[in-house]
Amino acid sequence: GENVEQHPSTLSVQEGDSAVIKCTYSDSASNYFPWYKQELGKRPQLIIDIRSNVGEKKDQRIAVTLNKTAKHFSLHITETQPEDSAVYFCAAGGKGSQGNLIFGKGTKLSVKP
Amino acid sequence: GAVVSQHPSRVICKSGTSVKIECRSLDFQATTMFWYRQFPKQSLMLMATSNEGSKATYEQGVEKDKFLINHASLTLSTLTVTSAHPEDSSFYICSARAGAGGTEAFFGQGTRLTVV
Numbered sequence: 329g330e331n332v333e334q335h336p337s338t339l340s341v342q343e344g345d346s347a348v349i350k351c352t353y354s355d356s357a358s359n360y361f362p363w364y365k366q367e368l369g370k371r372p373q374l375i376i377d378i379r380s381n382v383g384e385k386k387d388q389r390i391a392v393t394l395n396k397t398a399k400h401f402s403l404h405i406t407e408t409q410p411e412d413s414a415v416y417f418c419a420a421g422g423k424g425s426q427g428n429l430i431f432g433k434g435t436k437l438s439v440k441p
Numbered sequence: 442g443a444v445v446s447q448h449p450s451r452v453i454c455k456s457g458t459s460v461k462i463e464c465r466s467l468d469f470q471a472t473t474m475f476w477y478r479q480f481p482k483q484s485l486m487l488m489a490t491s492n493e494g495s496k497a498t499y500e501q502g503v504e505k506d507k508f509l510i511n512h513a514s515l516t517l518s519t520l521t522v523t524s525a526h527p528e529d530s531s532f533y534i535c536s537a538r539a540g541a542g543g544t545e546a547f548f549g550q551g552t553r554l555t556v557v
Contacts, residue, residue, distance in 0.1 A: 362545065371534065371548040372485070417484060422544075428475070429536075429546060433484045 330355040332420050334432025341408050342440055349435045351418035352400040360422025361394060361401045362429070366415045376403070379422075408439045443469045445537045447549025454525055454556055462520045462552045464535035470515035471537035475546065476508075479532040491518050525556040 331354040341347050353361075359380040364372035378385045378392045378401065385392050389408075394401040401420075405412055415436050421429040444467040454460050464474055473492050477485040489505075491497040491512035499505045507529075509521040518537075522529055534551040538544055 360544075364548075371550045373548075374545055377545065428487060428490055430487065431485045436482075 330358055330420055330428070330430040332418060332430050332432040334418050334435060336435060337433065338436045338438070340438045340440065343408060343410060345408055347403075347405045347408050347412070347437055347439075349403045349416055349418070349437075350400060351402070351420070351432050352398075353420040353430075354399065355420070356396075356399065358420040358422060360420070360429075361392070362419050363390075363392060363403050364417045364419065364431075366417065366434075368414075372417060375416075405437075408437075410439050410441050413437055413439045443467075443537075443539070443547045445471075445535065445547045445549045447535055447552055449552060450550060451553045452555070454554070456526055456556055457524055459521055459523045460525055460554060462522075462533055462535075462554075464518045464520070464537065464549050466516045466537045466539075466547075469537075469539045471518070471539060472515065473538045474512055474518040475536045475538075476510060476518075476520050477534045477536070479534060479551075481532075485534065488520075522554065525554070527556045530554055530556045 334351045362377035365375045366372040376390050378394050389406045391404040415434045417434045418432040419429040446465045448463050476488045488503045489497045489499045491510050493512050493515050497510035512518040535549045536546040538546040
């Protein structure tokens with residue numbers, strides 16, 4: 329089955345700096361790669377996703393890149409703000425009718441003002 | 442985005458009793474629902490996948506007789522934790538998807554289960 333590795337587990341940046349979180353996956357059949365943000369005690373919220381027919385996708389300060397050959401994808405947050413502080417999860421999956429999403433272990437991002 | 446409602450948000454039960462958690466898609470028909478378990482400061486661990494009208498598919502290591510999943514309609518899936526024990530205490534969260542694999546899944550708000 330699919331296995332997703334996520335790094336780093338914790339990341340601390342100064343407000344205004346960029347943050348990069350990286351994930352690798354094992355199943356080459358996976359074709360859907362979402363990123364979720366989870367604030368303490370709340371449900372995960374989708375912030376951006378990418379499908380395997382696209383190499384890069386951007387939405388304001390957030391971007392995701394995908395390298396299918398190397399089986400890795402990354403989240404980039406520019407001009408970080410304190411409200412970006414949360415746990416971020418990557419996931420991979422989407423194949424077949426089940427399309428189970430397998431999540432990485434998460435990255436706790438802290439943005440210091 | 443679409444709305445998924447999960448109830449209850451918190452439940453405390455005695456050891457040996459059963460607890461039912463509901464997951465509802467409020468404004469779309471969920472062909473597939475997923476149940477996850479999340480320990481403090483850890484990731485979401487997929488427990489099982491259910492499709493409306495068919496038996497759930499459980500992940501390896503998840504006891505299907507202990508965690509009963511029913512997906513009776515396109516808007517409702519339930520997870521019943523049977524004969525709960527303190528080690529079952531955790532945060533359980535569902536997600537629902539309208540389309541086939543490769544489409545966005547929406548999460549419920551989660552249920553904090555404490556077994557005493």
